Amino acid sequence: MHRFVPASDELPQPPDSPRLRGPLDARSCEVLFRECAADVHAYAISLLGERSAAEDVTALAFERLYRSRARLDLSRGTPRAWLFSIARNAALDELRSRRRRPLLELDEGLAGESSAGEELERLARLATVRDALAALPIRERELVLLKFHGQLTNGELARALGISESNAGTRLHRALTRLRERCADLDRQEVA
Amino acid sequence: MRVISFPGGDSADPQSTWVLELEAALNGESEGPAAESWRELREDVRALAPPMTPAFEQRLAERLAERDARPSRHRRLDRARALVRPRALAAMASVVVAGALVALVVGLGEQRPQHPVPQLASQAPSGAERVNAAPQAHASAGAAGQTSSAATPTEVKANAQGLAPAVSAPAGATGRVQQLAASVGLSASPGNVQNVSDGVARVAAGDEGYVQQSHVQVQQHGPSEANLTLKVPSARLAAVLAAIARLAPVSSESQSLQDITNAYEAAHQRLADARAERRALLRALAAATTEGQIDSLRERLTQARNAITQDQAAVQSVSQRASTAEIEVTVLGNAAGKAAASEGLTLHRGLHDALRVLTVALIAILIAAAALVPVALVIAALAIARRTWRRYQRERALDPA
Numbered sequence A: 001m002h003r004f005v006p007a008s009d010e011l012p013q014p015p016d017s018p019r020l021r022g023p024l025d026a027r028s029c030e031v032l033f034r035e036c037a038a039d040v041h042a043y044a045i046s047l048l049g050e051r052s053a054a055e056d057v058t059a060l061a062f063e064r065l066y067r068s069r070a071r072l073d074l075s076r077g078t079p080r081a082w083l084f085s086i087a088r089n090a091a092l093d094e095l096r097s098r099r100r101r102p103l104l105e106l107d108e109g110l111a112g113e114s115s116a117g118e119e120l121e122r123l124a125r126l127a128t129v130r131d132a133l134a135a136l137p138i139r140e141r142e143l144v145l146l147k148f149h150g151q152l153t154n155g156e157l158a159r160a161l162g163i164s165e166s167n168a169g170t171r172l173h174r175a176l177t178r179l180r181e182r183c184a185d186l187d188r189q190e191v192a
Numbered sequence B: 001m002r003v004i005s006f007p008g009g010d011s012a013d014p015q016s017t018w019v020l021e022l023e024a025a026l027n028g029e030s031e032g033p034a035a036e037s038w039r040e041l042r043e044d045v046r047a048l049a050p051p052m053t054p055a056f057e058q059r060l061a062e063r064l065a066e067r068d069a070r071p072s073r074h075r076r077l078d079r080a081r082a083l084v085r086p087r088a089l090a091a092m093a094s095v096v097v098a099g100a101l102v103a104l105v106v107g108l109g110e111q112r113p114q115h116p117v118p119q120l121a122s123q124a125p126s127g128a129e130r131v132n133a134a135p136q137a138h139a140s141a142g143a144a145g146q147t148s149s150a151a152t153p154t155e156v157k158a159n160a161q162g163l164a165p166a167v168s169a170p171a172g173a174t175g176r177v178q179q180l181a182a183s184v185g186l187s188a189s190p191g192n193v194q195n196v197s198d199g200v201a202r203v204a205a206g207d208e209g210y211v212q213q214s215h216v217q218v219q220q221h222g223p224s225e226a227n228l229t230l231k232v233p234s235a236r237l238a239a240v241l242a243a244i245a246r247l248a249p250v251s252s253e254s255q256s257l258q259d260i261t262n263a264y265e266a267a268h269q270r271l272a273d274a275r276a277e278r279r280a281l282l283r284a285l286a287a288a289t290t291e292g293q294i295d296s297l298r299e300r301l302t303q304a305r306n307a308i309t310q311d312q313a314a315v316q317s318v319s320q321r322a323s324t325a326e327i328e329v330t331v332l333g334n335a336a337g338k339a340a341a342s343e344g345l346t347l348h349r350g351l352h353d354a355l356r357v358l359t360v361a362l363i364a365i366l367i368a369a370a371a372l373v374p375v376a377l378v379i380a381a382l383a384i385a386r387r388t389w390r391r392y393q394r395e396r397a398l399d400p401a
Helices: A026-048 A051-067 A079-098 A108-112 A117-135 A138-150 A154-161 A165-191 B014-026 B033-048 B054-068 B072-111 B139-147 B190-206 B234-245 B261-287 B291-323 B335-341 B343-396
Strands: B154-158 B178-188 B210-217 B224-233 B250-259 B324-333
Touching (some): A026 A051, A026 A079, A051 A079, A079 A138, A079 B343, A117 A138, A117 B033, A138 A154, A165 B033, B178 B190, B178 B234, B178 B291, B190 B210, B190 B224, B190 B234, B224 B234, B234 B250, B291 B324
Parallel strands (some): B178 B324
Antiparallel strands (some): B154 B250, B224 B324
């Protein structure tokens, strides 16, 4: 299970911060890799549904980030947002080239675990969320994944999607509302 | 303007409120069941993704570390690649601007009249046949000059403002005889009027001319002035004007041209007639048989000789007018001239030159911009179109098959 990682103080801050305005240095890249690699991989594997493709996308995203770090414009978002924009482009390129319908893999460890009732309840909830997510249209699913794995603000989300911030908020609202409704429907079906 | 909302109408956009609440919940800034459920949903979605395998993580970390550990030459290359585009563009723009600047300066330098020699004056012959042979033949102008009995003076005035006089003589016509004249006003300090006048006289003498008339008035307290009338060969007019302009700042300058073809041809015709009459009289004298006839013819021959002499003088006079240009030089000694003659002159010229350079630079920039801006716009449009197309293609990957 992934742990929520708050934005690190070690990473370059947006231009509001007087600390750093230049491109990413090697140390910042290393910190970014440590803190974001798992999330990028999680986003990619959730979207692409295949481990090898997710690993390719993750590697490609970091390669591109390292290559373009001299051009990083911190006025347009945090390095994390920059990284996820790159990862999204790579993932969409991968999707487009292989024309694969994304599949949602279940955590390998999820099915094998069995213990106390609380854990069983969590596993059941995860299964519900997984099914609800899988039932979402792919565009909405991608938005949810980007939001939750990337932990992007709506502004960064809008920039990554190439749409306005209000439009991003609208789409996110619609996607999350639908996700919760699906979860509720699935819960009701299970109870019934 | 202050907007006062209706009571109960203080309702922000529900969606914006929802977005703000979601952000606050995900950032841990709000509490409560709703916020807790959002955080739980996020954790559940994140928990669904299988973790990276340690092997892949290790491999990727090593790959990136290897990339960072590349020789510094490669890193410099990367940095150079990142910088090469803006620098190349800037260099290209600089080259274009510099090229346009040089071309303009050279072009203006070629166009600038550097004491142009009046065509008519420079080609006026020195002998009796002072017929202008300038190549710029204006048939209509020539015809008009021939039919008109009155000479047509053409005057070009220019305020030289401290520069060498910008003499620009009008183009002459083939076969025309023309008389040139010019007047130059010089500014000098009161104590320098005499020196400038002497310099003007020396210039005239050095160019095969002479001072026909001069009047110099120098006062201890008050304005000083000198007036000189120079006669110089028409062919040397431009050179003399340029030399005079170097003596002191030129405050005014004018040049005139008068067509004297009719007078020239009339004098020649009269001379030819007189000679013909003399030849006829000589033939009649040879055939005369009586004393009365001989005496009468001799008297008429004497008259004819006198007429020939007068006509020859007239022809020489007209020729002299064509071959000699008259220059009226006025040297004014005043405070302005003093200032101009001293440092003010340098400052003025410097400012003028600076202004000229700035103007030329501005023109060059405008020309360069006129050439570069459309190209840049096309490139930008292509780049935007390519980017939009790629984004569209990527987004299509999310469309249902």
